[in-house]
Amino acid sequence: xxxxxxxxxxxxxxxxxxxxxxxxxxxxxxxxxxxxxxxxxxxxxxxxxxxxxxxxxxxxxxxxxxxxxxxxxxxxxxxxxxxxxxxxxxxxxxxxxxxxxxxxxxxxxxxxxxxxxxxxxxxxxxxxxxxxxxxxxxxxxxxxxxxxxxxxxxxxxxxxxxxxxxxxxxxxxxxxxxxxxxxxxxxxxxxxxxxxxxxxxxxxxxxxxxxxxxxxxxxxxxxxxxxxxxxxxxxxxxxxxxx
Numbered sequence: 033x034x035x036x037x038x039x040x041x042x043x044x045x046x047x048x049x050x051x052x053x054x055x056x057x058x059x060x061x062x063x064x065x066x067x068x069x070x071x072x073x074x075x076x077x078x079x080x081x082x083x084x085x086x087x088x089x090x091x092x093x094x095x096x097x098x099x100x101x102x103x104x105x106x107x108x109x110x111x112x113x114x115x116x117x118x119x120x121x122x123x124x125x126x127x128x129x130x131x132x133x134x135x136x137x138x139x140x141x142x143x144x145x146x147x148x149x150x151x152x153x154x155x156x157x158x159x160x161x162x163x164x165x166x167x168x169x170x171x172x173x174x175x176x177x178x179x180x181x182x183x184x185x186x187x188x189x190x191x192x193x194x195x196x197x198x199x200x201x202x203x204x205x206x207x208x209x210x211x212x213x214x215x216x217x218x219x220x221x222x223x224x225x226x227x228x229x230x231x232x233x234x235x236x237x238x239x240x241x242x243x244x245x246x247x248x249x250x251x252x253x254x255x256x257x258x259x260x261x262x263x264x265x266x267x268x269x270x271x272x273x274x275x
Contacts, residue, residue, distance in 0.1 A: 178225030
């Protein structure tokens with residue numbers, strides 16, 4: 033019998049991560065050693081998604097895979113981000129881990145960035161959902177019995193924030209957004225489905241708008257979405273409170 037491929041899984045807590053992890057757990061060649069998540073150290077929330085650390089911990093406990101947090105300041109520069117990631121990747125490499133798994137679907141620049149940074153640490157990337165049709169993916173996700181709620185949206189999609197993503201809600205999506213939010217239109221929190229031993233329970237809290245000013249050097253921040261330098265953009269966040 034060939035030895036298993038020792039992996040880390042880059043876990044955002046959202047639907048694409050959940051579906052990608054589901055497929056990885058069906059693959060007998062893979063040994064997923066850790067769920068790896070970037071956490072905003074100043075507020076103890078998942079970077080970009082804004083989900084509380086406690087809910088992230090409950091997700092990992094329900095899945096049954098150890099959680100590895102990468103603690104980052106709220107707005108790290110790209111060099112600081114890369115240096116921090118390299119330190120953690122070198123630790124994984126020393127433990128015998130050879131591959132890092134992502135739930136990305138079609139962002140070519142992001143894939144190249146990930147592959148290049150991993151190569152510097154001697155690791156390889158895996159993308160189990162790569163180039164699949166996003167409409168097909170979201171229906172597969174729901175048909176498998178997964179459940180997820182929209183926790184973060186771009187400013188123009190406020191009406192979607194805090195709603196559970198269902199097939200009925202998909203019919204109300206604007207035509208000009210990707211149905212999986214692959215361009216950063218929205219982010220989700222997966223709380224039930226075949227990878228979970230039990231649902232992660234929560235109630236909706238406050239909905240707030242957070243404005244971000246794009247850096248004048250558009251390459252100087254790793255936490256804001258792509259946009260014109262110097263412009264303002266923002267996201268609606270729905271706070272999920274553990275119960």
